[in-house]
Amino acid sequence: MLLSTFRRWTQLSSAVLANSYIGSFYTRSVSTNALKGCCVPFLNCYACPTAVFSCPIGSIQHFLTIHTLPYYVLAFMGVVGLAVGRMACGWLCPFGFLQDLLHRIKSTKFKIPFMLRYVKYGVLVVLVGVIPYMSGNPWFCRICPAGTLTAGIPWALWNPVSPSSGLPVLPNGPGMMFILSVMILLGFLIWFVVSKRPFCRVACPLGAMLALFNRFSMIHLEADPDCDGCDTCRSSCPVDLNIYLEVDSPECIRCLECTRCGHVRLVTPSFTAREERCA
Numbered sequence: 001m002l003l004s005t006f007r008r009w010t011q012l013s014s015a016v017l018a019n020s021y022i023g024s025f026y027t028r029s030v031s032t033n034a035l036k037g038c039c040v041p042f043l044n045c046y047a048c049p050t051a052v053f054s055c056p057i058g059s060i061q062h063f064l065t066i067h068t069l070p071y072y073v074l075a076f077m078g079v080v081g082l083a084v085g086r087m088a089c090g091w092l093c094p095f096g097f098l099q100d101l102l103h104r105i106k107s108t109k110f111k112i113p114f115m116l117r118y119v120k121y122g123v124l125v126v127l128v129g130v131i132p133y134m135s136g137n138p139w140f141c142r143i144c145p146a147g148t149l150t151a152g153i154p155w156a157l158w159n160p161v162s163p164s165s166g167l168p169v170l171p172n173g174p175g176m177m178f179i180l181s182v183m184i185l186l187g188f189l190i191w192f193v194v195s196k197r198p199f200c201r202v203a204c205p206l207g208a209m210l211a212l213f214n215r216f217s218m219i220h221l222e223a224d225p226d227c228d229g230c231d232t233c234r235s236s237c238p239v240d241l242n243i244y245l246e247v248d249s250p251e252c253i254r255c256l257e258c259t260r261c262g263h264v265r266l267v268t269p270s271f272t273a274r275e276e277r278c279a
Contacts, residue, residue, distance in 0.1 A: 003256060007091055014042070015094035017052070019150070024049040039073055041080045042093035043206060045147035049154055055147075057128055057206050061138035064129060077206075081213030085220070085248075089200060089207055090238065090255030095146040096200055100238055102192035110194050111240060116202045117251060124205035140205060142177055145185040152181055196240045201251060211250035221254070223247045224263040233258035 018040050021031045030047055039056040046058050056073050063070035080088060089096055103109075127140040141147055156174045191198045200207050214220075223244045233243040236257040241249055243258045258264045 010091050011097035014092040018044045019048055019050040021050045021052045039076055041088035043095050043146040045151040047151035058141050061128055061132045064133045065136045077209055081210050083218050085214040085217035085254055086210040087254035090253035099192045099197045103196055105193045107193050112195050112198055112201055119202050120204055120208040123203055124208040128205045143181045143184055145188045148181040148185045152178055197238050201239055214250045214252055215248050219268050220248045222265055222267045227263045230261050232261035233264055236260060
């Protein structure tokens with residue numbers, strides 16, 4: 001319980017810190033402070049009125065729309081991936097936090113088909129890469145449910161007057177794209193209640209990117225070969241993995257909930273080095 005509580009606090013803290021800019025309520029515009037040039041390793045929409053940092057997926061699309069390779073963002077995500085794999089998904093991502101909370105609502109629960117986990121790689125390649133590069137528009141950002149929740153809906157409800165022109169930011173109100181994005185968001189919110197982290201497992205391009213590093217990151221999980229089959233890891237896993245059979249799976253978000261049973265442990269480089277010296 002202590003681990004779960006601590007993880008909830010880190011998720012909540014990252015959500016607050018990454019979206020702590022209140023100046024937009026005075027300037028009536030998106031923050032353009034120097035920190036906006038820096039990404040965080042989770043979805044954090046640039047257009048959110050209170051966002052302090054940038055979203056790596058949004059940044060990648062921005063550079064691709066102007067036909068420039070996002071060297072900084074790719075290098076940053078590579079460093080994060082090689083260091084901790086998908087751990088940011090389990091410990092920092094506010095949208096993952098929302099999924100965990102909604103899944104606690106009592107309802108009939110459904111397992112997500114195994115093959116759907118590969119959809120997010122298609123989202124990464126097509127919606128984040130190919131289409132923005134060819135069309136010049138960041139299409140994933142337009143329909144991203146996390147962005148719709150934290151940026152699209154707040155701006156639509158607020159629709160402030162621009163201080164420079166004196167005119168509403170959305171003079172004609174929300175368009176059809178906004179309606180489509182809200183429908184996608186509502187679909188996912190319902191799915192969050194009945195399945196474990198469906199967006200992370202099926203549609204998140206950032207999760208797909210970090211998943212490529214899970215087997216090569218500096219820290220990883222190790223399952224005890226003498227596992228007694230208590231199934232604690234499966235029941236407590238936010239992405240419904242059987243850690244004994246799928247240790248260091250690309251789907252693992254390194255939340256460490258599976259370590260409760262004592263048959264799974266987190267292995268760090270220093271720990272590995274000590275084991276090798278003892279051997």
